[in-house]
Amino acid sequence: MTELRLNNVSLSYSRRDGFGPVRSTEVLRRVSLSLAPGEFVAVIGRSGSGKTSLLNLAAGFVAPSEGRVTRAGEAITGPGADRAVVFQDDALYPWLSARDNVAFPLRLAGVGRIERRERAGELLGQVGLANEADRQIWELSGGQRQRVGIARALAARPDFLLMDEPLGALDAMTRERMQELLLGVWQVSGAGVLLITHSVEEALFLGTRVVVLAPHPGRIVLDRRFGFSQRFADGEAARVLKAAPDFIAAREELITAIYADETVAA
Amino acid sequence: MSAGETIVDEASKPSGAKRAAVRVSPALATGLTALVLLLLWLAASSLQWVSPVFLPHPTKVLAAVSRLLTQGYVDGTLWEHAAASLSRVFTALAFSVLVAVPVGLAIATSPLGRGVLDPLIEFIRPLPPLAYLPLIIIWFGIGEPSKVLVIALAMVAPIAISTAAGVRTASQNQVNAARSFGASRLDVLLHVQLPSAIPAILTGIRIALGAGWSTLVAAELVAASRGLGFMIQSAAQFLVTDIVIVGIFVISALAFAFEALLRVVERRFVRWSGRY
Numbered sequence: 025m026t027e028l029r030l031n032n033v034s035l036s037y038s039r040r041d042g043f044g045p046v047r048s049t050e051v052l053r054r055v056s057l058s059l060a061p062g063e064f065v066a067v068i069g070r071s072g073s074g075k076t077s078l079l080n081l082a083a084g085f086v087a088p089s090e091g092r093v094t095r096a097g098e099a100i101t102g103p104g105a106d107r108a109v110v111f112q113d114d115a116l117y118p119w120l121s122a123r124d125n126v127a128f129p130l131r132l133a134g135v136g137r138i139e140r141r142e143r144a145g146e147l148l149g150q151v152g153l154a155n156e157a158d159r160q161i162w163e164l165s166g167g168q169r170q171r172v173g174i175a176r177a178l179a180a181r182p183d184f185l186l187m188d189e190p191l192g193a194l195d196a197m198t199r200e201r202m203q204e205l206l207l208g209v210w211q212v213s214g215a216g217v218l219l220i221t222h223s224v225e226e227a228l229f230l231g232t233r234v235v236v237l238a239p240h241p242g243r244i245v246l247d248r249r250f251g252f253s254q255r256f257a258d259g260e261a262a263r264v265l266k267a268a269p270d271f272i273a274a275r276e277e278l279i280t281a282i283y284a285d286e287t288v289a290a
Numbered sequence: 291m292s293a294g295e296t297i298v299d300e301a302s303k304p305s306g307a308k309r310a311a312v313r314v315s316p317a318l319a320t321g322l323t324a325l326v327l328l329l330l331w332l333a334a335s336s337l338q339w340v341s342p343v344f345l346p347h348p349t350k351v352l353a354a355v356s357r358l359l360t361q362g363y364v365d366g367t368l369w370e371h372a373a374a375s376l377s378r379v380f381t382a383l384a385f386s387v388l389v390a391v392p393v394g395l396a397i398a399t400s401p402l403g404r405g406v407l408d409p410l411i412e413f414i415r416p417l418p419p420l421a422y423l424p425l426i427i428i429w430f431g432i433g434e435p436s437k438v439l440v441i442a443l444a445m446v447a448p449i450a451i452s453t454a455a456g457v458r459t460a461s462q463n464q465v466n467a468a469r470s471f472g473a474s475r476l477d478v479l480l481h482v483q484l485p486s487a488i489p490a491i492l493t494g495i496r497i498a499l500g501a502g503w504s505t506l507v508a509a510e511l512v513a514a515s516r517g518l519g520f521m522i523q524s525a526a527q528f529l530v531t532d533i534v535i536v537g538i539f540v541i542s543a544l545a546f547a548f549e550a551l552l553r554v555v556e557r558r559f560v561r562w563s564g565r566y
Binding site: 102 | 461463464466467468469470471472473477481482485486488560561562565
């Protein structure tokens with residue numbers, strides 16, 4: 025089994041303000057989540073529910089305070105090329121062209137210059153940027169940059185793609201098109217995807233599974249399979265799908281789950 | 291032209307005309323300032339407000355320039371003195387870049403590096419070169435290495451501090467992205483943190499060159515036989531103020547030229563800086 029697994033994971037940060045006492049903030053409490061190759065798991069939750077911390081744990085950027093993060097049964101001790109990350113702020117390298125950004129993981133892997141430029145070009149074609157390959161990063165729009173970021177992560181040929189609100193900073197129109205692009209990329213690559221988002225519609229449309237986190241401390245309150253992305257792959261139009269009664273019913277159910285513990289306060 | 295037209299013209303133009311009169315281009319202001327200063331100098335020396343020994347006439351300074359170019363002063367032409375100083379400043383720059391960039395990287399990326407090197411950099415940063423010059427002569431003699439070392443010491447701190455600050459401009463996500471593609475700590479340093487620091491390093495080099503030129507005269511105080519600083523001091527001892535003034539202008543012009551060159555390099559090679 026090659027799955028990526030968070031096993032009863034808790035995460036706390038210790039913080040000290042000035043000379044005051046050390047405070048410990050619990051970000052995640054006993055979270056268990058598995059991600060198999062080929063799966064698309066969308067994680068959604070209010071701010072403070074530990075979505076990004078979950079991704080940081082899976083990526084290996086932080087170590088859990090309790091529990092284990094494993095890859096095919098082996099404990100993860102740090103980040104690795106099998107789990108490539110896409111960030112909301114694209115995190116590209118502005119001193120490199122679009123092509124060289126995408127070629128960056130290949131350079132790290134020791135791929136020769138000619139081959140990596142060729143493969144970077146192919147990947148940029150795959151995200152619809154064939155004509156922008158030799159542009160500078162600061163010449164690209166926000167949506168184009170994000171596509172470069174996705175192509176760059178794919179260049180690492182990861183088993184898992186970890187995406188932290190990759191479409192969060194985009195306008196609504198661009199975002200819809202990018203969602204379809206993400207599905208296409210996911211199907212071609214066969215990678216397992218962990219997508220952090222704060223859009224319920226996006227989570228439902230893209231995820232084969234949707235996981236809902238509740239805050240203070242972050243914990244999983246819902247983990248369910250959905251088939252909307254498959255229906256899109258089978259040819260249903262995106263807007264028709266998002267307006268379908270069962271989509272809307274599922275969306276309302278998720279929204280209820282997200283705000284379940286807030287009804288008392290309201 | 292009828293009276294009516296005139297009225298219309300005056301009604302539409304005054305505000306624009308006034309604004310045009312107030313708006314002076316910086317280049318024009320610079321040119322006018324230089325002209326006024328030159329005229330003041332001309333007046334001061336022509337009308338003998340001050341003794342020609344203190345302030346020689348501009349024509350005398352021009353004559354000194356041609357004398358320096360052909361016959362030279364204290365065993366060297368102006369070219370030879372300038373070449374000697376340039377080679378000292380740029381040898382010092384090369385050495386200080388080789389030392390200061392790795393020092394800056396270490397300060398920014400390793401707690402041990404910061405603990406060891408940061409206090410050392412902060413120790414030498416405020417020291418006036420004239421304060422440590424005697425010690426360096428005692429340790430390293432009066433040869434060329436001492437002169438280069440004095441200049442290099444003045445250049446190390448600004449480059450190291452700028453490098454360290456530049457490394458920190460790489461965002462946590464840029465670093466984490468590289469790590470998630472399998473980058474080692476060294477990969478991150480060489481392929482992410484160092485490139486992000488390049489604009490800051492260039493700024494550091496500009497500041498360092500300024501420090502280098504101001505240290506030059508001090509460095510050439512001791513047992514030099516060539517150099518602009520040496521030329522100025524030799525001339526000053528015999529009150530040859532026209533040579534002193536030429537020396538000052540040449541140092542200023544050289545520093546200005548290299549500053550301009552670095553700005554061109556910056557625009558050409560780090561076009562991404564400030565646009566992303």
